Structure formats: structure tokens, C-alpha cells
Amino acid sequence: MSDVLSPQQQAGTDEEEVYRPPGPRRGSGIVVFILAVIAAVAIPALFFVALEATFEFMESQNLSPILTGFVAILIAVFGVFGVYTAVDLAIRRLPGTLSERVRPYAWAGPAVVILLIYLVYPAVNTIQLSFLDATSTNFVGWANYEYVFTDPAMLRSLRNTLAWIFVVPVSAVAIGLGFAVLADKLRRLESLAKSMIFLPMAISFIGAGIVWRFVYAFRIEGSGEQIGILNAAWTSLGNAPVDWLSINGWNNLLLMVIMVWLQTGFAMVILSSAIKGVPEDMLEAARIDGATEVQVFWRVVVPNIMSSIVVVFTTMVIGVLKVFDIVWVMTGGQDGTEVIAERMIRNMFTFRDFGRGAAIAVFMFIAVIPIMIINIRRFREEESIR
């Protein structure tokens, strides 16, 4: 700032000095910190106590689930809001600048506290548990990690998950991109066609599993007509019926088909809007220079939407890493169809081996750390532009 201030500026700074509200200025950092922590913890705590008390009361009264749900909805809406309002009122009564300094922490803090309880503490604890045995009582060193990298079923699951990570995002992006380009050229019905591809995004993996188990349904030859459409088509070509989900290798591919069916709509929607964002004059210029439509697509459209493709791809990689419902409902991990998330739940839920389950969870966590770092970097870049 220059040494010479205009009269208005000087008046402005003076005014600020004069009208700054009275109150503690120095040494109040610790006070603010303590009050901030209290406020951030008090809101979730109050809310939890209120909910639990209500629940215990309702349980003691033996009310119907509908009524319980209805009351719960009311508390969820007004309760959370009410607790925030009450704490905010209390903070307003704090002396001087203290109230304005504590207030942001009462608003942002509860979310951070809940995340600490539900994600950070568990993540740290999971690392600890991964060095303990099945019942989390004795220290076993690296034994659980040894299991992760030596057990035959685990090794199969690692191999399969790698295949999933490669096949599913590539297929979904390819089909989604192709469909987006083609649908873009339709005058009418573009959005209807896209809706139909997007529709599976609405349904559960378990529901989708049933849908596709019926597609792959199998009957031993001679025991009646094939009612699964895949076997019906297959046998009509003169082949013997096949129990698709038990052929090693192929069954994995057939499970991946389900994920592609579910996720292509996501790739299609994102890539479609990216394609529409490619500048029209760029396309025109390429065409005037004599580029074919195929060349325009590969040399103009694709480079322009590359960042969207990367986003879709990484998002799907994370999604695929966590896939377990499909395998759970289709094959239960039998016949060489294990995947890593399925192994984690199997160990934790079915075998009740918390140590091994935790070790697999830690492995999954480490797998997403690169993506986490990319996210943070991208966010910091965005913030510096702001």
C-alpha cells in the first residue's frame, strides 16, 4: 500500500479502530479454541442423546415401526436444526468478539467431529486391528498381511479385482462414449435413449444381481426349456446349455458385465455433457481442413474431453474396488469369482475374523491413497484460482 492515503481511506481505518467492539483481544486464542471444541462436540452429543432418549422411550412403549419412523423423521429434521439453533443462541451471548470468533466452529465443527468419529478414528483403529487376531485380543504381527498376500482365495481375489479395475471402466467408458456420440446425432429421442441407459443407476446392486442371475439362468440339458435368455439363445444355435456362472474365468467376465450395465449410464452422462462443451468452431475448422468424422472424433473431441474421461475412469476404479454386492448375490465368491471387497466382508462378517478383515480393509485404503492425493491437489489448484 502506498504511504499516502486518501482522506476517505484514513477515515475508514480510523473508524474501524474506533468502532471495534470491546472484548478480549490478546491471549484469547486458547479461550476460543476451548469454546470451539466444546461447541463442535456439544452439537453432535446433544443430538445423539436426544435421539437415543426418544428411541428408548418409543421402544419401551412398543410403538409400531411406522410411528417410530415418523417420529424419527421429525426429530431428524427439527432436532438437528434445533440443536444448532440453540447452540448458536448460546454463542451469541458470549462477550465481545468471542461470539463471532467461536461461531464458525459451531457451524463447521460438528461435521468435522462426526467425520473424526465415523471415518478417522475407525481408519486408525482398523490399522491397529490388522495386527491383532480374529477376536482382536492378541498381537499377531504381520500374519494377517501374510494371509492377504499368500492365501489362494485372497490371491484369486487380487487377480480378479485387477481384472475388474481394467475391464469395467474401459468397457463402460467406451460404450458410454460411443453411445453419447451416437445419441448426440439423433434429433429427437436423444434424451429418452440416454435415460434408458442411465436407468440402471437407480437400482440396487442386489436387485441388479437378481436381474442378471435370471439372464444367466441354467437348466441341465433335457430337464425342460431354458428360461434364461442367454442359454436360450445359446442352445438355439445348436449348443448344449451352459452353467455360465460356474465356468472358471468366464464367470468373472459375466459378473463384470453387470457392473458395466449399471455404470455405463454414469460415463455416458458425464462424457455427453463434455462432448457438448467442445467448441463448435474447433470442430468446424477441423472439418473445413478436410478431417473425416472419425478423425474429428479422435483428434479433436477426445483430446478435448480427456479430463472428463480421466475423472470418469478414476471414479469407476474406486467404485469397482469396493464392489462386493454383485459377487455376493450371484456366486457368493464361489468358482474363482472372489473379489477383494467380498473377501473383506466374508472374513469380517461370515468368518468373524476381524484381524484379517481389517488387513484387507487397510489394503483397500492404501489403494485409494493416490486418488486421494490427486483430489487434494486438484482442490488446492482450484482454490488458488478462486
Added chain:
Amino acid sequence: MSATSPPVEDTQSGKGIKGTEGGVTNTGSRNLVRVIVLVIVLIWLIPAIGLLITSLRTPAAIESSGWWTVFASIGDTSQWTLQNYREVLESNGFAGAFLNTLVVSVPATIMPIVIATFAAYAFSWMEFKGRFLMFVFVVALLVVPLHVALIPILQLYNGGPLFDVSWLAPVVSFLTPWEVVTVEVGIPLDLNGTFLGVWLAHTGFGLPLAVYLLRNYIGSLPSELMESARIDGADHYAIFTRLIIPLSVPALASFAIFQFLWVFNDFLVALVFLGETADVRVLTIALNALNGQFQNSWHLLTAGAFISMVLPMVVFFSLQRFFVRGMTAGAVKG
């Protein structure tokens, strides 16, 4: 878009089409595009159509002929029935499961939204120390797989030890008359198999995304709005309730739809924290149990699956715009 020649034309004719003013319309290639799109759409729909048709047929009809044969015998009313739905709703408990799913989904949608909206406002429009770091913390948690949280939260909900502070044992032994070996500090909880436990779990797991999305939206609202409101004497609370919330309805709706369907369709969190007992189980759990119990009772499985899909589909068709926005924004959820 004015360019209409499809890329497939090139491979067919062996030579590229020269784009003119970007308005070439070739009827043949246009029809080819239509056919390809139609074929893909059909491939996408056939599995679901098969499910719907089968759920409406009698068990005998399902077993004796493929569902696609109904198009030849659509007038044969003896094959149609609603009995499958009645059976699944009543005998297999899907009616109760549907209600349970709603009881789980609605609060598990609203709670994270309220908490996240307050946080998003603070991150956008309040100045405080640590704001950037706290938000980076939220961004970092976006992709953390919730599998990491399952075992510790399960132990926590079972009233298990919160913190093992056995290193305090000598101190305790010294101060008290008892010989103490292990010391555990914790809050006794019994949240396993309760709706409350699942709501809170979904709230925790849904928060990073909710805060992130809402902060992006609320932070992009024009700052002139806040300033003029402040000049009019409104404080943060008034600005938040009277200005921010009404203005954020599109973003709130998009996230609400995403979170609602995520919870509605969730299997994992419900399996771990709510369990498979009939009085609390949700639709996905009931469907999975049905699948395990009656591997080949297709009349029940298809009807059950369709019941689990009907509400998401209604949401999809009625709120498509918000739905697509919410699903695409929310797909990063960990």
C-alpha cells in the same frame, strides 16, 4: 449440433466424408445411427423387461417357457398373475422390509444434509482459522472406502472398548485398593441392530460428499447477496435460514436424491449394522435372503427384485433432472 455425419460411415465407405458447412444430412447414415442406438437401448432394457414380465407370470408358466414367448401368446390370460407379489409381500415379509427401508432412508438422508449445510455455509462465508485445513480434511475423506470403518464401528456399537488405556493400570492400582491389569475407557453403547445406529453410520459416511458438494454450490452464490443482507442488519443465522437455504434448493435436492437412493439401495451398511432379523431388515437384505433360500423360485425372486426397484424408478422418472445431477456428482462417494 449441426454436424450429423456419424463416424461409422467412414469405415463403411472406405473413405471419409468431407464435412461441408457442417450440415450434411445423409439419410442412410442417419438411419444407421438410429438402428445402432436402438440396438444398444434394447440390450440395456432386455434384462429388466424380462424381470418385470416374469414377475407377472404364474410359476407354472415361468417354468415351462421363456418370458420372451409371451409376446406370441400375450392374450393367454391364464399365464398372468399378481399372486407372486402378494406372496412376496406377505409371506416373505417384503411389506415390512419396504417400510423398514423407508424408516432407514429418510432420516439417513435428512441428517447429513442439515449438518453439511451448516458446515458448507461456514466453509464458504465465515472467516476462521483452520478453515482451509478443515476443508482439505473433508476432501481427503471423500474417497475413503467405508469398509475401513466397518469393524471399529461395529465394535463400538457392540459396546466394545473405545480406548485401551492399560498403561494407566499402575496408576489406578496405586490410587485405588484394587489390583488393576487392564483399563478401558469408553461409553457403553448398544447400537447394533438399531435404526439409530444405521442412521448415524449413513450420516457419517455421507457427510464428506454432502459437505463437499454443498460447499461448492453455496460458495458459488454471489457475494453481493451476503453483503447486502449484512448491510440490512442480518446476521449469519438469518442469512443462512432466509437466504442460503431457499437459494440452495436445487443443490439440496440433487444431494438428497443421491443420498436417499444410496441408502435405499445400500446392502453393506445394513448387513453389518442392522442385520438380518425380520423386524429390522431392509429390502436389499430381504432380497438377498430370498435369493439364498429359494435359488430357483423365479416367481418370488423377480417379484421381490421388482419391489425393491419400483421406488428408485419412480424417483428416477419423476425427478430425472435432479436425479442425473445428483448421481453424477455423487458417484465419487467412498
